Amino acid sequence: MYQSSNNRYEAMHYRRCGRSGLKLPAISLGLWHNFGGVDPMENSRAMVYRAFDLGITHFDLANNYGPPPGSAEETFGSILRSDLAHYRDELVISTKAGYYMWPGPYGEWGSRKYLISSLDQSLHRMGIDYVDIFYSHRPDPETPLEETMSALDHIVRSGKALYVGISSYSADRTRDASRILRSLGTPCLIHQPRYSMFDRWIEEGLLTVLREEGIGSIFFSPLAQGLLTDKYLNGIPADSRASKPHGFLKPEQVTQGKVSKAGRLQEIAKRRDQTLAQMALAWVLRHPEATSALIGASRLEHIEDAVATLRNLTFERDELELIEKTLSS
Numbered sequence: 001m002y003q004s005s006n007n008r009y010e011a012m013h014y015r016r017c018g019r020s021g022l023k024l025p026a027i028s029l030g031l032w033h034n035f036g037g038v039d040p041m042e043n044s045r046a047m048v049y050r051a052f053d054l055g056i057t058h059f060d061l062a063n064n065y066g067p068p069p070g071s072a073e074e075t076f077g078s079i080l081r082s083d084l085a086h087y088r089d090e091l092v093i094s095t096k097a098g099y100y101m102w103p104g105p106y107g108e109w110g111s112r113k114y115l116i117s118s119l120d121q122s123l124h125r126m127g128i129d130y131v132d133i134f135y136s137h138r139p140d141p142e143t144p145l146e147e148t149m150s151a152l153d154h155i156v157r158s159g160k161a162l163y164v165g166i167s168s169y170s171a172d173r174t175r176d177a178s179r180i181l182r183s184l185g186t187p188c189l190i191h192q193p194r195y196s197m198f199d200r201w202i203e204e205g206l207l208t209v210l211r212e213e214g215i216g217s218i219f220f221s222p223l224a225q226g227l228l229t230d231k232y233l234n235g236i237p238a239d240s241r242a243s244k245p246h247g248f249l250k251p252e253q254v255t256q257g258k259v260s261k262a263g264r265l266q267e268i269a270k271r272r273d274q275t276l277a278q279m280a281l282a283w284v285l286r287h288p289e290a291t292s293a294l295i296g297a298s299r300l301e302h303i304e305d306a307v308a309t310l311r312n313l314t315f316e317r318d319e320l321e322l323i324e325k326t327l328s329s
């Protein structure tokens with residue numbers, strides 16, 4: 001029987017999520033890759049335990065994580081049931097709906113019909129009564145924003161989620177969504193955008209909207225799926241995401257340009273006494289609007305490395321300038 005470490009709250013930092021009452025760990029764990037039906041259950045279980053032992057209270061899922069779709073929720077449900085159930089009140093579990101899940105017109109995007117059915121399926125797969133955060137996983141260009149937001153409001157009122165969030169919404173759509181949700185009485189807790197040294201779109205307006213609206217943020221793929229680590233510096237390892245047929249990082253995305261930048265960034269990281277992964281995480285967490293960096297992992301060491309980032313989150317001005325120069329070269 002798993003018993004969590006008594007020291008689990010000692011190393012982690014907890015940051016307030018926007019203007020809400022909820023705090024999230026500065027490092028959260030996502031189950032997009034390496035927790036599916038195709039992955040060894042023992043490794044998935046060990047990573048969840050290690051994360052929780054290190055103070056990672058937040059686990060991020062979505063209806064479609066696997067493969068096959070839905071299987072990451074089943075894996076997490078099984079871990080929860082066997083060993084973590086008595087820690088439920090110490091956990092923040094999120095899931096999402098937006099991408100394709102089942103055939104026909106009701107199996108993706110942002111209708112009330114899809115969001116509510118999908119959450120019911122997710123709760124069933126995980127064997128829980130509620131999630132802490134439920135997200136609209138992507139903006140739907142056809143469904144009225146009012147419908148998607150009122151479905152989120154309904155979900156909170158029905159007790160199936162405590163908070164709601166949005167993912168990958170543009171700055172303007174985020175402001176609109178936030179206003180609708182506030183008018184319904186269910187404020188938008190959090191936005192989940194992609195953000196890393198290699199993908200900086202949120203700096204063009206979204207961060208300002210988050211600050212003004214009091215919405216928290218959790219940045220996904222802060223390591224650019226592994227490109228901002230030492231993993232690809234000497235080619236594509238056989239067990240890496242880029243070499244797996246179901247991996248979302250394709251070998252052609254491991255470009256010479258990215259690898260060469262990663263090599264130069266690693267030199268800066270070394271001078272800070274950090275790994276490249278740690279510097280990349282500290283860099284996304286440098287914004288006052290940042291609540292959490294949402295990492296992925298395929299082994300325990302990735303989680304340990306990420307949590308050790310918290311020993312040095314500050315940057316000198318010349319370090320930031322050198323990083324800028326390297327990224328724009």
Ligand SMILES: NC(=O)c1ccc[n+]([C@@H]2O[C@H](COP(=O)([O-])OP(=O)(O)OC[C@H]3O[C@@H](n4cnc5c(N)ncnc54)[C@H](OP(=O)(O)O)[C@@H]3O)[C@@H](O)[C@H]2O)c1
Pocket residue numbers: 029030031032033034060061137167168192219220221222223224225226227229230231239240241242277294295296297298299301302303305306
């Ligand atoms: N909202 C959305 O639309 C959306 C989209 C994508 C992801 N997400 C969320 O964000 C989470 C994280 O995404 P991500 O997995 O792309 O994040 P990431 O942290 O950028 O990449 C994680 C991958 O980097 C590699 N890695 C991590 N630490 C390492 C280290 N110290 N040394 C060497 N390699 C290391 C591992 O690759 P290997 O597996 O190759 O070892 C790991 O699987 C997902 O699980 C999901 O919850 C959300």
